[in-house]
Amino acid sequence: MIEIKSKREIELIKEACRIVALVHKKMEEVIKPGISTGELDRIAEKIIRENGGIPAQKGYPSYEKNVPNFPSTICASINDEVIHGIPSNRVKLRDGDIVSIDLVALKNGYNGDAARTFIVGNASEEAKRLVDITKKAFFEGIKYAKPGFRIGDISHAIGEFAEKNGYSVVKEFQGHGIGREMHEDPGIPNYGKAR
Numbered sequence: 001m002i003e004i005k006s007k008r009e010i011e012l013i014k015e016a017c018r019i020v021a022l023v024h025k026k027m028e029e030v031i032k033p034g035i036s037t038g039e040l041d042r043i044a045e046k047i048i049r050e051n052g053g054i055p056a057q058k059g060y061p062s063y064e065k066n067v068p069n070f071p072s073t074i075c076a077s078i079n080d081e082v083i084h085g086i087p088s089n090r091v092k093l094r095d096g097d098i099v100s101i102d103l104v105a106l107k108n109g110y111n112g113d114a115a116r117t118f119i120v121g122n123a124s125e126e127a128k129r130l131v132d133i134t135k136k137a138f139f140e141g142i143k144y145a146k147p148g149f150r151i152g153d154i155s156h157a158i159g160e161f162a163e164k165n166g167y168s169v170v171k172e173f174q175g176h177g178i179g180r181e182m183h184e185d186p187g188i189p190n191y192g193k194a195r
Contacts, residue, residue, distance in 0.1 A: 002177065002185045009110065013178060016112030019053045019105040023074075024116045027101050031093065033121045037076035038089035040101065045073040048105045056106040056182055075102040075115075082170055083115075095121035098131055104182050113178050130167070137161040137190075155192030162190070 005013065023044045030043060048055050055073035062069055070086075077085035077100040078093070085100075093099060102115035117131050140161040144153040159169050169190035177184035 003179060005179060012108050012110040013112060016053065016105050016107045016110050019048055019051045019107060020103055020112040020114045022051060023047050023103055024114065027118060031099065031118045031120055033093055033095040035093055036089045037087035037091045040076055041072045041074050041087035044103055048073065053105040053107040056104040056111055073103060083173055093120045096123045098123060098127050109180060111178050111182050113182065133162065133165045133167060150195050151186050151188055152192040153194045155189045156194040159191030
């Protein structure tokens with residue numbers, strides 16, 4: 001069930017999102033060949049805590065038997081790793097990699113969440129195009145995130161733009177709402193039917 005947020009709640013979510021944006025801005029500065037994803041994780045946690053937040057993903061429960069809770073502040077997914085990559089001191093970014101950093105900051109009882117993809121050093125034209133088209137697909141969807149449209153309109157715009165540019169979308173995972181919980185309704189797939 002979609003929970004409609006009050007103006008006050010939206011402001012609290014914005015504050016948590018501001019912290020997430022600060023982390024992504026720092027990632028933009030420090031992501032270079034040779035840095036480990038473990039170091040990126042420590043930097044992210046430091047920024048979140050310095051700004052009065054809590055790294056909400058750290059310790060997030062696994063719902064699978066015998067799978068430990070999520071151990072890190074960020075997800076760092078490199079190249080063809082779709083999502084939920086676990087940072088490590090042994091995993092160092094290489095020239096030409098693309099890395100997606102996904103994180104959630106909790107502040108004053110509300111979460112902020114965002115993923116962003118970064119190019120490491122000198123990437124191939126193919127990698128640059130992939131990052132550019134996926135970013136543009138996201139903004140195609142955002143055009144429909146306003147009154148009068150439906151989730152299917154958002155999803156359709158994303159998928160159609162990706163496919164029009166020669167890409168496909170991952171159908172096993174989707175975007176989601178945010179608020180007091182890290183994952184709230186509605187689910188927002190990257191494909192669908194416009195109304």
